[in-house]
Amino acid sequence: xxxxxxxxxxxxxxxxxxxxxxxxxxxxxxxxxxxxxxxxxxxxxxxxxxxxxxxxxxxxxxxxxxxxxxxxxxxxxxxxxxxxxxxxxxxxxxxxxxxxxxxxxxxxxxxxxxxxxxxxxxxxxxxxxxxxxxxxxxxxxxxxxxxxxxxxxxxxxxxxxxxxxxxxxxxxxxxxxxxxxxxxxxxxxxxxxxxxxxxxxxxxxxxxxxxxxxxxxxxxxxxxxxxxxxxxxxxxxxxxxxxxxxxxxxxxxxxxxxxxxxxxxxxxxxxxxxxx
Amino acid sequence: xxxxxxxxxxxxxxxxxxxxxxxxxxxxxxxxxxxxxxxxxxxxxxxxxxxxxxxxxxxxxxxxxxxxxxxxxxxxxxxxxxxxxxxxxxxxxxxxxxxxxxxxxxxxxxxxxxxxxxxxxxxxxxxxxxxxxxxxxxxxxxxxxxxxxxxxxxxxxxxxxxxxxxxxxxxxxxxxxxxxxxxxxxxxxxxxxxxxxxxxxxxxxxxxxxxxxxxxxxxxxxxxxxxxxxxxxxxxxxxxxxxxxxxxxxxxxxxxxxxxxxxxxxxxxxxxxxxxxxxxxxxxxxxxxxxxxxxxxxxxxxxxxxxxxxxxxxxxxxxxxxxxxxxxxxxxxxxxxxxxxxxxxxxxxxxxxxxxxxxxxxxxxxxxxxxxxxxxxxxxxxxxxxxxxxxxxxxxxxxxxxxxxxxxxxxxxxxxxxxx
Numbered sequence: 001x002x003x004x005x006x007x008x009x010x011x012x013x014x015x016x017x018x019x020x021x022x023x024x025x026x027x028x029x030x031x032x033x034x035x036x037x038x039x040x041x042x043x044x045x046x047x048x049x050x051x052x053x054x055x056x057x058x059x060x061x062x063x064x065x066x067x068x069x070x071x072x073x074x075x076x077x078x079x080x081x082x083x084x085x086x087x088x089x090x091x092x093x094x095x096x097x098x099x100x101x102x103x104x105x106x107x108x109x110x111x112x113x114x115x116x117x118x119x120x121x122x123x124x125x126x127x128x129x130x131x132x133x134x135x136x137x138x139x140x141x142x143x144x145x146x147x148x149x150x151x152x153x154x155x156x157x158x159x160x161x162x163x164x165x166x167x168x169x170x171x172x173x174x175x176x177x178x179x180x181x182x183x184x185x186x187x188x189x190x191x192x193x194x195x196x197x198x199x200x201x202x203x204x205x206x207x208x209x210x211x212x213x214x215x216x217x218x219x220x221x222x223x224x225x226x227x228x229x230x231x232x233x234x235x236x237x238x239x240x241x242x243x244x245x246x247x248x249x250x251x252x253x254x255x256x257x258x259x260x261x262x263x264x265x266x267x268x269x270x271x272x273x274x275x276x
Numbered sequence: 277x278x279x280x281x282x283x284x285x286x287x288x289x290x291x292x293x294x295x296x297x298x299x300x301x302x303x304x305x306x307x308x309x310x311x312x313x314x315x316x317x318x319x320x321x322x323x324x325x326x327x328x329x330x331x332x333x334x335x336x337x338x339x340x341x342x343x344x345x346x347x348x349x350x351x352x353x354x355x356x357x358x359x360x361x362x363x364x365x366x367x368x369x370x371x372x373x374x375x376x377x378x379x380x381x382x383x384x385x386x387x388x389x390x391x392x393x394x395x396x397x398x399x400x401x402x403x404x405x406x407x408x409x410x411x412x413x414x415x416x417x418x419x420x421x422x423x424x425x426x427x428x429x430x431x432x433x434x435x436x437x438x439x440x441x442x443x444x445x446x447x448x449x450x451x452x453x454x455x456x457x458x459x460x461x462x463x464x465x466x467x468x469x470x471x472x473x474x475x476x477x478x479x480x481x482x483x484x485x486x487x488x489x490x491x492x493x494x495x496x497x498x499x500x501x502x503x504x505x506x507x508x509x510x511x512x513x514x515x516x517x518x519x520x521x522x523x524x525x526x527x528x529x530x531x532x533x534x535x536x537x538x539x540x541x542x543x544x545x546x547x548x549x550x551x552x553x554x555x556x557x558x559x560x561x562x563x564x565x566x567x568x569x570x571x572x573x574x575x576x577x578x579x580x581x582x583x584x585x586x587x588x589x590x591x592x593x594x595x596x597x598x599x600x601x602x603x604x605x606x607x608x609x610x611x612x613x614x615x616x617x618x619x620x621x622x623x624x625x626x627x628x629x630x631x632x633x634x635x636x637x638x639x640x641x642x643x644x645x646x647x648x649x650x651x652x653x654x655x656x657x658x659x660x661x662x663x664x665x666x667x668x669x670x671x672x673x674x675x676x677x678x679x680x681x682x683x684x685x686x687x688x689x690x691x692x693x694x695x696x
Binding site: 048049050051052053054055059063066071072093094095096098099100124125126127129130147148149150151152153154157172175176 | 292293294295296297298300301302304441442447451454455458459460461462549561563564565566567572574576577578579580
């Protein structure tokens with residue numbers, strides 16, 4: 001399933017969870033709860049031991065997942081075991097993609113990912129300059145490669161990225177690492193304006209926590225919102241309190257619905273294009 | 277230093293720029309500054325750097341003939357005394373260069389990571405000297421085992437930020453400093469402490485450190501009438517190693533030996549994700565970590581392993597990409613020395629030559645002890661730093677072992693604790 005389809009009819013809600021956080025079975029239920037709550041695509045984190053782009057919340061999720069036995073092979077099983085009907089994006093770091101399989105380079109990983117039903121990748125430590133081999137493998141197997149546009153990204157680099165991006169572009173709402181925040185940064189609107197004429201959907205992430213945030217982001221022109229840490233916080237709290245899986249899943253579904261509804265409200269506030 | 281490779285982010289297959297998008301502009305800005313100021317001496321940057329290295333840093337450091345070691349090994353042993361540099365280690369060469377560069381670039385704040393604390397100390401000193409605010413990220417394990425350097429960092433006016441994730445050593449400190457840099461990149465320069473990280477760091481740090489081999493080469497010719505047969509340096513991330521090797525790389529007749537930490541064993545426990553050594557060049561596989569493709573200690577999935585060495589400064593799962601390349605090319609020979617032999621060498625150098633070496637440096641002398649018969653007749657060993665910072669570790673680790681060469685420490689036990 002192509003990623004752009006997730007953005008086709010209405011603003012997309014794209015949640016993130018680390019696969020295997022806090023363990024394999026609970027994590028399956030949590031990801032499925034997000035789909036129930038209205039997710040249009042789901043970013044699944046394949047845990048890497050050195051997640052340099054992540055804040056404390058997701059870092060801790062990655063540690064929990066690794067400690068409960070998540071591996072690359074288990075991740076692929078996880079994807080196959082998931083009962084969801086939306087496109088799945090694998091979000092991980094390049095070393096895991098590069099090391100997989102007998103052949104050198106990203107091709108074996110991409111082939112396997114395509115085989116289990118992954119639709120695309122987000123690789124935070126792989127800038128456009130180094131992405132050639134992964135882009136080629138994605139093209140070969142029909143997968144998308146999502147790039148992150150930061151507030152600091154220069155116009156020259158935007159052009160380089162534009163040539164390689166597919167599926168959607170991940171607009172980083174502010175500088176720094178992942179993590180929920182209580183406000184929406186002005187940098188978001190500026191970043192969206194800079195790529196307004198790109199012909200891929202623009203999804204904004206980093207710091208989105210509530211339905212109101214989602215509403216404002218979509219109202220500002222985004223085609224979708226990406227939410228990670230606010231959802232991971234629910235998993236972490238449930239884990240620490242020893243709450244039943246079903247209760248945590250319900251909370252995740254409720255926040256997912258709030259975020260999706262917020263995104264829909266944001267779309268209604270936007271000036272409608274004139275019909276011909 | 278040459279300008280021809282300034283734009284090439286790679287050393288063969290190694291190197292590159294594998295960092296989050298938010299950092300790419302800062303790295304490009306740094307690459308531009310490296311070319312202008314370091315390679316082209318714009319605004320007299322290199323003149324000022326050299327002048328401050330001389331007056332503040334105390335360069336040149338001597339190339340000292342080691343009488344007792346030369347007699348013991350029946351070969352001429354020369355010591356490049358980076359332990360005599362201000363701050364007690366080669367680290368000042370790079371820290372002073374980068375803090376000064378940050379000033380030329382108009383940055384307002386310095387952050388750095390440190391393992392053994394020598395890089396943190398050097399950066400704090402350089403920041404105080406050049407009047408820049410500075411924060412040093414350090415793993416909690418390393419804070420506990422390197423207290424003297426923690427104090428020195430704070431005394432020089434910098435903050436120490438404890439890193440609690442993972443095992444609390446250099447690997448975690450680098451990851452955390454990269455996160456902080458991604459948040460504050462617009463006004464902050466990250467003074468990376470070794471020849472690691474994304475381009476241009478490996479080249480730039482090598483260039484700042486190459487003053488070691490530049491001096492050693494001239495001094496060797498002046499004092500012995502020719503080039504040495506061998507240069508020996510310990511290797512963790514590889515900054516003193518590349519500094520000691522850089523100007524000899526084209527002298528094919530000079531053998532270059534990079535001595536890694538063999539730790540307690542070269543055997544790896546993949547289920548536990550632990551390598552009981554830090555011998556990345558000898559045992560690691562190619563991968564991508566902290567901004568560069570290089571050799572890494574990793575499991576079959578590509579997860580980075582925890583490393584180990586009695587020396588905090590060598591305790592790192594990666595290594596500089598240029599060193600990885602030079603090893604593949606056959607120009608540099610990677611060897612390793614275990615914790616026991618390094619401790620033994622620590623005591624021998626202290627007793628025979630009156631030089632208390634850093635535990636990192638002691639690995640280079642451990643190699644000399646074990647393999648001196650394989651070396652030529654003029655050996656230069658880089659004394660990368662002095663050992664004051666390691667005394668607590670040395671006492672603790674020595675009392676655990678039955679080392680013939682170790683002094684009797686019972687007086688300390690009678691006094692109640694190490695007293696340090």
